[in-house]
Amino acid sequence: MQFIENIGVILIKIFSNFGKFILFILFFLKYLFKPKFYFKNNLSYFFRIFVSSIPIIALTGIFSGMVLALQSYTGFSRFSAESAIPNIVVLTLTRELGPVLTGLMISARVGSSIAAEIATMRVTEQIDALKTLNTNYYNYLVAPRVLSLTLALPIFVTLVDFIGVMGGYIVSVYRLGFNDNLYLLNTIDFLNLTDYLSGIFKAFVFGFIISIVSCYCGLFSDKGAFGVGSATTNAVVISSILILSSNYFLTELFF
Amino acid sequence: MKIEIKNLKKKFDENIILKDISMTIEKNKSTVILGQSGCGKSVLIKTIYKLFSFDNGSILYDGKSDVEIDNFSMLFQYGALFDSLKICENIAFTDFINNKTNFDRKVLSLMNDVGLDKSVFNRYPSEISGGMKKRAALARALYKNPKVIFLDEPTTGLDPVNSDKINELIINVITKRKITAVSITHDIKSAIKTGDNYYFIDAGVIQDKGYCKNILKTKNKIFKSFINGAKY
Numbered sequence: 001m002q003f004i005e006n007i008g009v010i011l012i013k014i015f016s017n018f019g020k021f022i023l024f025i026l027f028f029l030k031y032l033f034k035p036k037f038y039f040k041n042n043l044s045y046f047f048r049i050f051v052s053s054i055p056i057i058a059l060t061g062i063f064s065g066m067v068l069a070l071q072s073y074t075g076f077s078r079f080s081a082e083s084a085i086p087n088i089v090v091l092t093l094t095r096e097l098g099p100v101l102t103g104l105m106i107s108a109r110v111g112s113s114i115a116a117e118i119a120t121m122r123v124t125e126q127i128d129a130l131k132t133l134n135t136n137y138y139n140y141l142v143a144p145r146v147l148s149l150t151l152a153l154p155i156f157v158t159l160v161d162f163i164g165v166m167g168g169y170i171v172s173v174y175r176l177g178f179n180d181n182l183y184l185l186n187t188i189d190f191l192n193l194t195d196y197l198s199g200i201f202k203a204f205v206f207g208f209i210i211s212i213v214s215c216y217c218g219l220f221s222d223k224g225a226f227g228v229g230s231a232t233t234n235a236v237v238i239s240s241i242l243i244l245s246s247n248y249f250l251t252e253l254f255f
Numbered sequence: 256m257k258i259e260i261k262n263l264k265k266k267f268d269e270n271i272i273l274k275d276i277s278m279t280i281e282k283n284k285s286t287v288i289l290g291q292s293g294c295g296k297s298v299l300i301k302t303i304y305k306l307f308s309f310d311n312g313s314i315l316y317d318g319k320s321d322v323e324i325d326n327f328s329m330l331f332q333y334g335a336l337f338d339s340l341k342i343c344e345n346i347a348f349t350d351f352i353n354n355k356t357n358f359d360r361k362v363l364s365l366m367n368d369v370g371l372d373k374s375v376f377n378r379y380p381s382e383i384s385g386g387m388k389k390r391a392a393l394a395r396a397l398y399k400n401p402k403v404i405f406l407d408e409p410t411t412g413l414d415p416v417n418s419d420k421i422n423e424l425i426i427n428v429i430t431k432r433k434i435t436a437v438s439i440t441h442d443i444k445s446a447i448k449t450g451d452n453y454y455f456i457d458a459g460v461i462q463d464k465g466y467c468k469n470i471l472k473t474k475n476k477i478f479k480s481f482i483n484g485a486k487y
Binding site for chain 1: 301304306324325327328329331332333335336337338348349352353354395399
């Protein structure tokens with residue numbers, strides 16, 4: 001009996017948190033289109049995210065492209081289809097690996113920092129202080145983070161796509177002996193605008209997921225150091241799971 | 256501003272924090288709320304501030320139930336300064352986030368009032384001491400010329416010398432600016448020094464009230480035990 005009761009308690013907690021999260025998104029959307037819009041705050045946050053994430057984005061892109069070229073060669077050489085490597089590298093990066101890997105990396109780099117920062121503000125009563133100063137935290141804290149990350153992720157994905165293709169090019173040309181002009185020509189000819197745009201659309205969705213989940217985890221964290229730690233972990237874990245699961249449905253959409 | 260609280264009840268889920276609170280905060284006087292940790296003092300002032308809703312009872316501000324939150328200010332226990340902003344931006348927060356830039360003179364004047372040196376103007380909260388943070392937070396609370404200021408344990412975490420300085424500062428500010436003050440404290444010495452009236456809360460109800468100058472003469476057994484630091 002106790003076992004069933006425990007399951008009931010857990011289910012109620014899950015559904016109540018889900019309801020709270022949906023309400024949080026609705027409140028965010030409500031205040032997003034209402035004054036006040038802190039333009040300076042939004043812009044500065046965008047640049048903060050952008051500058052701090054460029055190195056890990058570049059590393060993610062280059063190594064993904066390089067590994068992809070090597071692994072494709074292992075498989076395609078068995079069918080004498082090595083010439084398909086540029087096509088596979090660019091297609092996999094733009095449609096799949098670019099958005100997903102960037103999403104996961106940014107969730108670890110930026111999502112965790114958003115959750116930790118907001119949770120610390122909550123623990124140290126800075127959120128209450130905002131309220132006493134008649135400042136809506138959806139406008140001041142949530143909107144800049146969500147807007148910045150939702151807009152920044154497509155740019156990051158574009159960079160990962162480009163750097164990844166260059167990584168594949170380096171390995172293919174200097175390690176596997178491909179013709180450099182032919183490699184680039186194959187890449188450009190094979191790529192459709194739809195391939196690129198499907199990845200960009202995923203990036204918008206992933207950016208929104210990471211930022212909104214991280215803000216939610218930070219704002220509704222438990223108090224104390226443990227609360228800040230849990231908020232950070234939850235933000236990364238939930239964002240990652242949502243990225244991977246929503247990726248399937250988004251892929252179905254563009255299939 | 257005079258604030259009248261009648262039969263206030265506040266609960267979080269099934270946990271009743273304030274059972275039945277009735278009290279009057281007199282205009283331009285300093286009211287002190289005393290009580291053990293966890294007795295609901297902070298919840299009470301945040302409810303008066305309209306940061307929390309309440310379940311039962313009434314709160315009247317100069318006889319009306321509606322009030323502009325801009326009439327209020329709060330000094331938080333540990334200052335609650337925004338880490339990413341400089342001290343001047345913290346103090347002039349409302350103007351700063353609205354892109355107004357001509358706040359330097361007002362900030363410097365407030366810093367002078369609360370005894371903050373000009374050198375901290377462009378520093379970040381992490382670069383100054385606890386006492387300085389309290390002063391900066393007090394300056395921020397005074398920036399919007401409030402009618403009522405709420406002080407949440409203003410001397411917590413400070414050494415006796417700095418506590419005394421903050422108490423002096425609070426008395427000066429309240430008297431000079433003619434502000435109604437509501438403060439929470441555990442510190443009996445501070446309560447006697449800075450307050451006009453006191454209310455002692457225990458188990459969600461008011462157990463004792465009176466003039467701060469008569470605190471040590473209280474006949475209430477629970478409050479006496481609290482003063483003497485004994486368990487009750």
